[in-house]
Amino acid sequence: MLQQQIALLKKGNYKALARVISLVENEVEGYEQLLSELPLPPVPVIGITGPPGAGKSTITDALIQEITEAGKTVGVLCVDPSSPFNYGALLGDRIRMSQWYTHPSVFIRSLATRGSLGGLHPMIIEITDLMKAANFDYIIVETVGVGQSEVEIAGLADATIVVVVPEAGDEIQTMKAGLMEIADIFVVNKADRPNADTFIKNLRMMWAPAFKSHEAIDILKTVATEKKGIAELFASVRKKIHQVHISDKKYFLLAEKAYYLIQKRRMKDVNKQQLFDEIKRNAVTNLYAFLSNKK
Numbered sequence: 328m329l330q331q332q333i334a335l336l337k338k339g340n341y342k343a344l345a346r347v348i349s350l351v352e353n354e355v356e357g358y359e360q361l362l363s364e365l366p367l368p369p370v371p372v373i374g375i376t377g378p379p380g381a382g383k384s385t386i387t388d389a390l391i392q393e394i395t396e397a398g399k400t401v402g403v404l405c406v407d408p409s410s411p412f413n414y415g416a417l418l419g420d421r422i423r424m425s426q427w428y429t430h431p432s433v434f435i436r437s438l439a440t441r442g443s444l445g446g447l448h449p450m451i452i453e454i455t456d457l458m459k460a461a462n463f464d465y466i467i468v469e470t471v472g473v474g475q476s477e478v479e480i481a482g483l484a485d486a487t488i489v490v491v492v493p494e495a496g497d498e499i500q501t502m503k504a505g506l507m508e509i510a511d512i513f514v515v516n517k518a519d520r521p522n523a524d525t526f527i528k529n530l531r532m533m534w535a536p537a538f539k540s541h542e543a544i545d546i547l548k549t550v551a552t553e554k555k556g557i558a559e560l561f562a563s564v565r566k567k568i569h570q571v572h573i574s575d576k577k578y579f580l581l582a583e584k585a586y587y588l589i590q591k592r593r594m595k596d597v598n599k600q601q602l603f604d605e606i607k608r609n610a611v612t613n614l615y616a617f618l619s620n621k622k
């Protein structure tokens with residue numbers, strides 16, 4: 328059954344792809360074996376991250392348009408924001424993207440975050456690899472940037488776009504160094520707002536010392552709702568994807584990916600809800616005593 332679906336998805340059958348994603352998402356028996364036998368064509372992955380509301384989905388939507396107009400196919404993974412308390416996902420992205428759901432060159436899948444390590448979907452790497460097997464020309468992965476997940480996405484994407492808005496001034500100052508390592512392209516979206524130019528100038532100044540020849544970060548300005556700056560963004564993405572193949576970055580990305588997969592495997596039997604229940608049941612006050620008993 329699975330083999331048949333894989334054969335179909337390799338031919339670019341979206342229904343088969345959707346089915347196999349669900350099987351992997353639900354960790355159906357034999358899924359690990361399936362993944363290990365999967366062909367992995369080098370489909371470039373574009374990661375888009377940044378704070379909620381920065382315009383990631385609007386940019387994704389505009390990039391899909393660029394890609395399809397260039398006669399190419401694209402698979403999109405959206406990881407919806409959700410609170411760890413209610414596990415509810417917003418449907419806004421789905422509605423916005425609806426025009427693409429019936430387009431023959433576009434496949435879109437939304438995943439809800441489920442309180443995984445650092446916020447990424449626990450199966451995001453595996454599902455991205457499944458999408459690679461379907462031989463798209465491009466894959467886009469949109470995730471909400473909440474701390475750690477920005478760094479996690481680096482292992483996933485050949486080109487990482489970090490989206491911010493001009494108002495984020497103070498946030499940028501305190502951004503972790505890690506973000507600089509992972510961003511290939513910095514997009515200042517909502518450039519129709521005042522301060523955009525000053526903001527970009529400050530950004531360039533702040534990061535000047537980090538710029539190294541071919542590894543320089545592109546800083547671009549967009550108004551995603553008006554599709555302004557999107558063609559430039561797509562050109563920058565193509566350039567960055569090409570650079571990955573001529574630098575050590577791909578090994579860095581694979582190391583990040585391996586780290587994440589190993590971490591996940593080792594954490595397999597550790598569950599926050601279970602910890603919560605146990606801690607509550609035992610009315611734990613000394614966490615260290617509790618943890619040493621667990622060993």
Ligand SMILES: Nc1nc2c(ncn2[C@@H]2O[C@H](COP(=O)(O)OP(=O)(O)O)[C@@H](O)[C@H]2O)c(=O)[nH]1
Binds near residue numbers: 383384385
């Ligand atoms: N003024 C302005 N609004 C924008 C721009 N890009 C996106 N928006 C709006 O910002 C809101 C959040 O955008 P969305 O793409 O959902 O952000 P996400 O949470 O990062 O995916 C929406 O209401 C968009 O219409 C822009 O360039 N300028």
Ligand SMILES: [Mg+2]
Binds near residue numbers: 383384385420469
């Ligand atoms: Mg979004």
